[in-house]
Amino acid sequence: MTNYKKTLFAGIAGVLMCSNLYAQETNFDLSSQRSEKQDVLPVPGRKIDHQGLVINPTPQKLSFIGNEKLDISQGFILKDKQKKFTNDLNFVIFNKNGAKLIVDFGKKVAEKQKVKDVSGAYALNIHKNGISITGYDERGAFYGIQTLRQLLESPIAVNKQLPYLEINDYPNLPNRGVVEGFYGTPWSHEVRMSLIDFYGKFKMNTYLYGPKDDPYHSCPNWRLPYPEKEAKNIKQLIEASKRNRVDFVWAIHPGQDIKWNEEDYKNLVNKFNWMYDLGVRHFAIFFDDISGEGTNPSKQTELLNRLTDDFVKVKGDVSPLTVCPTDYSKLWADPTEKGSLAIYGKTLYPDIKVFWTGDVVCSDLTKETLDFINSRIKRPAYYWWNYPVTDYVRNILLQGPVYGLDTSLTKKEVCGIVSNPMEHGEASKLALYGVADYTWNIAAYNALDNWERGLNELMPNARDAYRTFAIHSCDTETGYRRDESWETTTFRLANWTDEAARNLEREFEKIENVPAEIDKGCTNQNLMKELHPWLTEFGKLGTRGKRAVELTRIYRTGQNDTLFWNKYIQNLMSKEDRKNYEAHKSGTMKLQPFYENAMDDMAHEFLKHLTGEIPMDYKGIGSFGNSSTTQTKLMLDNDTTTYYTSGIAQKAGDWIGVDLRTIREVSEISILQGRNSIDDVDYFDHAVLEYSENGNNWKALTGELEKQYVIHWNGDPVKARYVRLKRLDSKRTNYASVRSFEVNPLHAENLGFKLETEDRQQALYAFDRNLGTSFECSESIVFEVEKGIKSYILLTNRLSTPLKCKQLDAKGNLVSETILDSPFSKILLENKNVEKIRIEGTAEIFEIIAEKE
Structure with missing residues (x-):
């Protein structure tokens, strides 16, 4: 159900304007489902001393x-x-x-x-x-x-x-369990069997089998029987479910290509009969995440009612059907009497259960959202909770507490709750431990205590290490945010205290040791296999975080520029480091941001110390909840394959911009909106470019910009500290994304001196007063010496081989030659006849700083 696959359609707003169209007609933009809130609420509850008696779910x-x-x-x-x-x-x-x-x-x-x-x-x-x-x-x-x-x-x-x-x-809710309804790699048969035993042990009674990437569950093969091997596996799942007193609910997803005719009705009945012969006695039909004629709610209810009469009642031992409607979220549901949900309420047999995800696709369970849906479908809704599912952030592993569920609800408001987990089934057990507890005894549910108990259940021989990993692996970073690292206090460079630094350093040391401790103590090898890539990156995060604290101590002494720079580059993440971390993230709320901010703050202040000027390392800003985070660096990294994304739906008044750190003369601005410049949906399609000196009074630089991915402004210089792209009136509700946001981009003709190298455009990053950029020199770089310069500071990454530095006169004759074998090098000009500096060799050059006489 959490379908975040990229589509090229026009958007949800246009659909909802037309009362005669259903919520997911042909022009429906599935990516607009991604409108989760980004409120990060603290975990409720408290840890309890159970005095040696641990029972989950909590008895009444x-x-x-x-x-x-x-x-x-x-x-x-x-x-x-x-x-x-x-x-x-x-x-x-x-x-x-x-x-x-x-x-x-x-x-x-x-x-x-x-x-x-x-x-x-x-x-x-x-x-x-x-x-x-x-x-x-x-x-x-x-x-x-x-x-x-x-x-x-x-x-x-x-x-x-x-x-x-x-x-x-006794249980509070009649239906309690799990829906395997995520996009991505379906669970293995072994993991499914393990999970069914887990459901039984903790009194969950429902397993809905509906993996989106099972071709016989969805189109095009929903009309066909399962092949022999897959059918045998399903029989084993049913037998395991019976042993654990779990209802195995087989779901079909026919809506994308179903035809409302007798032929497809017979196809559906045939498929149900085949599944019945395999042992299925509980059935569901999913009409989620579709477009076209399959979205017709009248046809959907007609089908469900007819199946009830022709199949469920005739068989006699089949339970009432369950359905996921096309309008499964308030985000796009038509609330009127003509809407799909109202049609369900008026026409659907009352014993058929109806799924609902809440106000948005991934959202908290509240009384208000149930009042909305129940008043329309005329029955208590069946809550499909999209947690801990991560098919929209597949580089995240959610290991935090289960919360966001109203503890005053009863079966009169909600007939049941199923959790949609991650594609990592074993790692989902920690969350399912909480779902089992909540759905059994709602009023007594204690989120934090449940999590503390669950850690011990999953990894009793390495509980403390697992807790360290889990407490820093909770947040989605975008979308449905979860609290993370709530016991850890981080700080910025300006707020350093020795005590805070020691505490944080100890935490990073713990993190560094976690992979080895879990590897030693975890007896569940399938769980270990799922955790391993994240644990590897988690340990590296501990190392670089600890080094960042150590480096800050060195920086604060201000005594040795060479020592600081050598230590600084040793703690920089390489492109490979970043690629690996991005693939398996943790610590996104506090730990990695501490590292990023500490390194950036020190780089800024160090460059300011060396040049005596405010560096050009601009900061991303904006109106979105993540606008002040390190994610905005993705639009300032000179890499158009990466992008900053808002993570929530755009709305009136939203904007994305940069802080230039001081008032500067601005004469050129270049912006690349969206994830591409052709057909992406995540951008401001109606906007204006503005500037301000103080962040309060804004003036327009352009007229209204309509559907422009590429924005370029040149003009008479204006004084500004802040520049932004502001959204104007629009029906678009997608995310907003920016690949590049450049203010006063550096051009070779503006350098003030001549530059010769294999890639002159890239070489400009060696002179842009920004340590966040660099030039990969593969052969040599030659630059003209400006008048009044006495020396240069060369800042590079670690050197695989020494560099040659040649000082040349006006005719190109060699004046002197030296070897540079340190990442921090000072080049003193031999005499006033030196006109050019030639640096030969392979190096990543962060900055070449001219020092005046």
């Missing part, structure tokens, strides 16, 4: 009976009254001399134990006569067994004794 009622304990050192003697649960108790030792364990279920016995008349409810009692588990139904007794299993795994049972207690427990 648990009472200790005195201080006595039951001896279980001899194991158990089982009395399985319904002959159903022997295979579910493989975690206990059976012994005729053991403590009694009675398992039973049924309405009559449950009523005697005051078990709530809800599927999944149970009572578990531990007393002097042994342990009794009574379920309202078979599923309830199974859940009681899972609670016993967790009791035995808890520290409280380490001495083979269990305290006398009574548990009376």
Whole structure:
């Protein structure tokens, strides 16, 4: 459902203007679904001392009976009254001399134990006569067994004794589980089987099978039966689900190419019959992320009702259908009586469950969003929570707490919740541990405590290292933001304190050691395989963060420019470093920004110290939530293959610009909007270019700019510190992206001296007063010596071989030759006859600084 694939259509706004069009007609822009909020709210709850007793989900009622304990050192003697649960108790030792364990279920016995008349409810009692588990139904007794299993795994049972207690427990919601509905690589069969066991252990009862990249789930092959191997796998998934008392719900996604005729109706019924023969008894139909005639809500409800009559009721053992409507988010849903949701409410059979993602695609579960949807579909919605899914940020691994879910809800407002996880199934378990807890006992849900317990569940032998990784691997950076690194305080160069630096340094040292500790302690090899690429980059982040703190200490002494520069370049990320980090990010909210800001701040101040002038390393600014972050550097990096993106929908008054750091004369501005200059949807299609000296009073440099990806302004110089591109009236709701934002770009003719090299345009970066840019010199660079210059400072990256520096007179004769073997070199002019400097060799040159007499 979280479809962020790039499309070339006109946009959602134009669709919603026309009441006779459905929400995802042919011109619907699927990329406009990406309008998530960027509010970063703190994690609610607190860590609790459970005194050795850990049960997930949190029971509705648990009472200790005195201080006595039951001896279980001899194991158990089982009395399985319904002959159903022997295979579910493989975690206990059976012994005729053991403590009694009675398992039973049924309405009559449950009523005697005051078990709530809800599927999944149970009572578990531990007393002097042994342990009794009574379920309202078979599923309830199974859940009681899972609670016993967790009791035995808890520290409280380490001495083979269990305290006398009574548990009376039941789920708040009838549908609790997972939808495999993400885009990207589907889970392996092994991971699916592992996850089903996980669902059962933590009392989740629903697994919706609907991977978008399964060709037999979606078009074009939804009409065809599964091949033999895939069909065998599905049968095994169904069998595993039965063992874990999980409803395996098979979903089909036919809407993109379905024809509303008898032929396709028969195709659908045939597919359902094939799946029924494989063992499927629960079915769903997804009409999400489609365009064309398949979006017709009247046809959708007609189909669902007919399937209910012809298939569900005829079979007799098939549960009511579930549907994902095309209008699954308030972001584009038509709220009127003519809208798709209202049509669902008026025409769809009342027992068919209807999915909803909330105000936007990835959003919090609130009473307000449920009021909106329920009033239209005339039933409690089925919440499809797009968390911890990362198909829109596949370089992120979400390991943070589960929160953003209203804890006052009941089944009257929401009939169930399913989580759409990451393509990394094992790594999704930490979040699913929280979803299981919330959906079972909503009012008691404690997000932070659940997360602390979940860490131990997933990695008991390396919990602390896993916690360090997880607390710094929470945020999506764009889109549905999550709090991250909330126990870590970072700072800017100007706000340095020794104590803050020591604390941060210790945290980076911990981070540096995490990969080795998890590699040693993690026993789940599939989880380790998923985590490994992120752990590798996480350890590197610890190293460069620690070095940044050390480097700042050196910088603050101000005693040795050579030492500082040598240490500085040692801690720079190479292109390969950046590529690897971008592919597997963590620490995006505080840790990596600390590194980036520390290095940038020191570079700025160091260059200012060397030149006596304010450097030209401009800063990105704007109206979006991430405008003050390091992401804006992507439009200032002289690389048009990278881009800054707003991460949320553009709206009236939004703008993107640069801070020139001081008032300067501005005579030229060049901007590349969008991710390309041909057909991208993420740009301001109606805008104006403005400037300001103080950031408050803005003046226009251009007239209204209509649908311009490439913007170039030349004119009489104006005095400005701030320049921006401002959005004017527009129906566009896409993100805004900028590949390049150049103010007073440096040209060779403006240097004031002659320059000779293999790539003169690139060589300008060696003279642009910006240490964030560089020139890759592969042969040589020759530059004319200006009058009044006594020396030059050459700042390079690490040198693989020494450079030759030749000083030449006006005729090109050699005046002197020296070897430069240090990244920080000072070139003293031999005499006044020196007209040119020639530097020979291979080097990345950050800056060549002229020093006046």
